[in-house]
Amino acid sequence: MLFNSYIFIFVFLPLTLGSYYGLHKLGKPVFAKVALILMSFWFYGYFNPSYLWIMCSSIVVNYLLSQLLQRRWGGTISKGQLALLKKALLGIGLIFNLGLIFYFKYYDFFVDNLNKVFSTDFQLKNIVLPLGISFFTFQQVSYMVDSYRGETKEYNFTDYALFVTFFPQLIAGPIVLHNEVLPQFEDKNNWKINWDNMARGLYMFAAGLVKKAVIADTLSGSVSWGYSHLGSGLTSMDAILTMLAYTFQIYFDFSGYCDMATGLGYMFNIHIPMNFNSPYKALSVVDFWKRWHLTLTRFLRTYVYFPLGGSRRGTVRTYINIIIVFLVSGLWHGANWTFIFWGFLHGIGNALTRMFRKQWESMHVVLQWAFTFLFVNITWIFFRADSISQAFTFIKRILKFQNLNLHATFLQTFQLKEFYLIYSHIPVLNKIMASIRGSDALILLGGMLFLCLNFKNNQEMNFRPTTKMAAVTVLCLVWGIFTLSGVSEFLYFNF
Numbered sequence: 471m472l473f474n475s476y477i478f479i480f481v482f483l484p485l486t487l488g489s490y491y492g493l494h495k496l497g498k499p500v501f502a503k504v505a506l507i508l509m510s511f512w513f514y515g516y517f518n519p520s521y522l523w524i525m526c527s528s529i530v531v532n533y534l535l536s537q538l539l540q541r542r543w544g545g546t547i548s549k550g551q552l553a554l555l556k557k558a559l560l561g562i563g564l565i566f567n568l569g570l571i572f573y574f575k576y577y578d579f580f581v582d583n584l585n586k587v588f589s590t591d592f593q594l595k596n597i598v599l600p601l602g603i604s605f606f607t608f609q610q611v612s613y614m615v616d617s618y619r620g621e622t623k624e625y626n627f628t629d630y631a632l633f634v635t636f637f638p639q640l641i642a643g644p645i646v647l648h649n650e651v652l653p654q655f656e657d658k659n660n661w662k663i664n665w666d667n668m669a670r671g672l673y674m675f676a677a678g679l680v681k682k683a684v685i686a687d688t689l690s691g692s693v694s695w696g697y698s699h700l701g702s703g704l705t706s707m708d709a710i711l712t713m714l715a716y717t718f719q720i721y722f723d724f725s726g727y728c729d730m731a732t733g734l735g736y737m738f739n740i741h742i743p744m745n746f747n748s749p750y751k752a753l754s755v756v757d758f759w760k761r762w763h764l765t766l767t768r769f770l771r772t773y774v775y776f777p778l779g780g781s782r783r784g785t786v787r788t789y790i791n792i793i794i795v796f797l798v799s800g801l802w803h804g805a806n807w808t809f810i811f812w813g814f815l816h817g818i819g820n821a822l823t824r825m826f827r828k829q830w831e832s833m834h835v836v837l838q839w840a841f842t843f844l845f846v847n848i849t850w851i852f853f854r855a856d857s858i859s860q861a862f863t864f865i866k867r868i869l870k871f872q873n874l875n876l877h878a879t880f881l882q883t884f885q886l887k888e889f890y891l892i893y894s895h896i897p898v899l900n901k902i903m904a905s906i907r908g909s910d911a912l913i914l915l916g917g918m919l920f921l922c923l924n925f926k927n928n929q930e931m932n933f934r935p936t937t938k939m940a941a942v943t944v945l946c947l948v949w950g951i952f953t954l955s956g957v958s959e960f961l962y963f964n965f
Contacts (some may be wrong), residue, residue: 471516473675473730474682474954482513486637487737494661503632503655506738510635514601521600525635528570532610533630535563539617540624560618567607567614574600579805602641604802606634608769609645615773622648629655638734642727644745644765651740660739667736669935673943674733674928679950681726684886685918687953689719692883692911693854699880700864705873708880709864711911715884716854717847718918721750723961724763729928744929750846750922753838754830755819758846766802770795789825793817803853808861812852819845876908884911888949 471478486509493502515522538559543552572580574597581592613633616622625633625648633652634640654660696704696712704712728746735742749761759767775795781788793814800813823830830838848865855861889910933939 471513473727473734474679474950476951476954477516478513479951482509483734483737485509490738491661491663499661500628502661503628506637507628507631507635510632510637510640513637514635514640517601518598524570524574524600524603525606528567528607528610529631529634531566532563532614533627535559535566536614536617536622536630537624539563539614540620540622556618560614563614564611567611571603571607573597574603576801576805605643605645606640608766608802610634612645612769612773613648616648623652625652636740638731638738638740639742642731643763644728644731644743645769646743646765650743654740657739664739666935667739669939669943670933671733671736672947673933673939674729674736676733676943676946676950677928678726678729678731678733680946680953681722681729683726683950683953684888686719686723686726688884688886688914689715689722692880693719695880695883697854697856697860697864699877700860700867703877704867705875705877706868706871707874707876709867711876711880711884711908711915713847713851713864713868714915717750717850718915718922720850720853720961721922722918725927732929744927746927747930748922748927750843750919751839752842752846753835754823754842755816755845756823758842759816759820766799770799774798789821792820792824796820806856807858808852808855811858811861812849815849815852819849876911881908881911884908884914886910886914889913 471482473479486506489505489509490502493499493505511522514525539556543555547555578594578597581594584590585592613622613630629652632655633646633648636651639646692715693712696708696715699708725746728744732742732744743765745764747761747764749758752758752761775791778791778794779787780791783791794817796813796817797810798813799816800810803809803813833841851864852858852861855864
């Protein structure tokens with residue numbers, strides 16, 4: 471089920487809030503948790519119920535292994551045997567989880583490349599990727615590794631299942647840790663409606679809905695047009711605008727999702743960790759990854775970078791570790807060489823930024839921002855392209871800089887209907903807009919850049935439930951809901 475759908479907004483969310491708080495009011499906290507788990511199952515299985523068994527099996531296996539890792543064996547076995555047993559259990563768990571992701575996400579990619587390299591003819595399975603498998607698997611891996619390290623509290627199965635399935639973060643993150651959410655579900659102060667949290671949650675959900683339904687989905691049409699016309703007359707200027715359109719599409723798509731997920735958490739009195747912090751304000755590639763997908767960065771740093779040795783094994787090894795981490799990040803995003811190469815580029819960018827830190831920081835802050843923003847724009851081309859060759863063709867089209875014309879049909883894709891309705895009824899504005907070719911694209915892309923650089927992240931706001939904020943919330947909800955003519959997935963649902 472999608473946050474940006476009528477059934478979620480008008481059916482699922484009211485039923486879930488009502489059942490959760492209603493059961494708490496009746497003094498049934500366990501039943502309230504079970505109800506939330508069952509509703510999360512409905513949320514997950516709405517499009518494809520057959521994949522519920524994958525998530526359920528994953529939860530059961532990981533919970534049992536984590537329980538064994540947490541078990542106090544007393545004097546039944548020696549310390550040496552216990553260490554070996556725990557390593558074996560952790561190994562089994564990692565093989566299970568990585569095997570699950572490999573089969574559903576990477577099997578066809580692996581076999582296809584095997585066939586190309588060795589001229590074999592292994593059959594592809596054309597497996598449909600289960601939604602959110604990378605997210606709920608990584609979340610459980612973190613819990614299991616922490617259990618191995620002795621850093622987890624013992625939770626019953628209901629609590630563990632709720633930790634994994636809590637619907638606001640189930641399909642596209644953030645990748646939360648057990649100690650971030652489970653204590654909040656245990657806090658009795660969170661068992662009744664907090665109207666301040668509810669107001670903040672509704673505002674963030676509404677703001678995220680506008681980012682997704684109004685901005686990101688509008689830009690989606692522009693991006694699709696650009697990439698589909700790459701082989702049939704796409705000009706250099708068309709390509710530049712397409713590149714910028716995708717840069718802002720993925721920004722507002724992911725930012726919108728994060729706002730909606732965080733807002734939903736607030737409605738249940740659960741504070742979900744920040745996952746998005748104005749990444750286009752970044753002054754370096756390193757800074758970018760301190761702002762983009764924060765919980766994925768944290769996971770890779772804690773469970774990949776540090777075990778590789780981090781920065782403790784010399785300068786060269788540190789740079790190698792950084793590149794490995796970003797290769798893993800690229801592969802995590804998708805089974806395509808484009809994602810791997812995108813990760814590799816960001817790994818190189820991170821390593822070079824650290825290598826030449828003094829020279830970089832000596833530049834004017836505007837140049838730092840400009841070079842970072844340009845780097846992010848170019849690397850997004852590989853992230854969006856269907857193949858590496860298509861990405862390079864796209865970049866060549868930009869660099870040729872020969873044909874600076876813009877296709878009229880392409881420019882129409884940037885038109886916000888709401889904005890058009892306003893200026894078309896004001897003769898002076900209508901005349902100005904008509905006299906400037908590409909004015910809709912200029913205003914939309916320029917406006918998005920202004921928003922990215924000059925406004926605080928919604929999670930950083932000092933929110934107060936005032937009449938003004940209530941009006942803004944209602945306006946955003948109405949605007950977002952009336953824009954839901956066609957429901958589209960969030961980009962990160964595919965990862």
